[in-house]
Amino acid sequence: MRTIRDNGLSIAFGILFVLALAGQSVAGYLENNEQLQQHGQPVIAFGAFVTSSEFVVDVAENWQSEFLQFFLFIAATIWFIQRGSPESKKPGDEGIGTDQEQLVGEHARPDSPEWARARGIRRTLFSNSLLIVMGTVFVLSWLAQSLAGTVVANSENAEHGMPPMSWVEYLGTPDFWNRTLQNWQSEFLAVGCMIALSIFLRQRGSSESKPVGAPHEESAVASE
Structure with missing residues (x-):
């Protein structure tokens, strides 16, 4: 339990x-x-x-947009801030932080992950592992969507007596970009709304919200 x-x-x-x-x-x-x-x-x-490709393309096009959303959001929050949003670091805290702040190398605690105490490529990989995994899943999902989409498009072309397309040709079609961009824009809107609305709105008990009584201009980190 x-x-x-x-x-x-x-x-x-x-x-x-x-x-x-x-x-x-x-x-x-x-x-x-x-x-x-x-x-x-x-x-x-x-x-x-x-x-079937019909099912794979529908699943993959949603997965790739979701993982792209989080990949970009995680990367953006390293360098960009939004004053007052609990989704953002405090103004002045932009950047990757020092080894002491990140508890790596000689600053690691006894209970820190092993790779946080490691040196060289292992520490670099672990320090960026979240972005690496999110980016990899996005690329693989995007690839699956485009390949399955090519099969679906060629199946429809065959029904109408049209010649098949190559994968590269399909990537340049309106169908592919319509499927792709309609998912991207919704993800970017959702993240943007979460960042902006959480400045002024609250949800008591949620880690995604500042404390109810925290000033609007403070981030979650600043109010802790």
């Missing part, structure tokens, strides 16, 4: 993710077979649908 309590946030969102993905797969499967029947084509099995 203690393990569940100590990891409740990760577990809760992991369950929500699985439920949402399962729901998407079922809804997408039913919609896909409905469209096949409308065109006089045989329906496909559920397993065939969730391994």
Whole structure:
């Protein structure tokens, strides 16, 4: 029970993710077979649908935009600040910080991660591991979206008697950029709203909010 309590946030969102993905797969499967029947084509099995390019492209295009959002946000918060937002460091704290502030090398504590005490490439990798992983998942998701999208587009082209496209050609199509940018703009809007609204609005008990009585111009760090 203690393990569940100590990891409740990760577990809760992991369950929500699985439920949402399962729901998407079922809804997408039913919609896909409905469209096949409308065109006089045989329906496909559920397993065939969730391994199809149609399903992969829909999942991947959402994943890549989410991980791009967090990659850019994490990188931006190193150097940019927003006075009063709990999502930002205090004015004057821009930058990567000193080894003492970051508790690395000789400044590491006894309970610090091993790689925080390491030297050279290991410390560099660990110091940037969050951005590295977020960026890698974004690139892989974007690649999966573009490759699956190429297959879907060529399938539609075949139905209309049009020649197939290469992957590079698909990357230059309006369909690819429409799918991509409609997700990017929504992610950037959500992050921007969270940064700005948290200056003036509060949610008692949430780590994403300043204390209710904290002045608007103070960040969460400043008010601690």
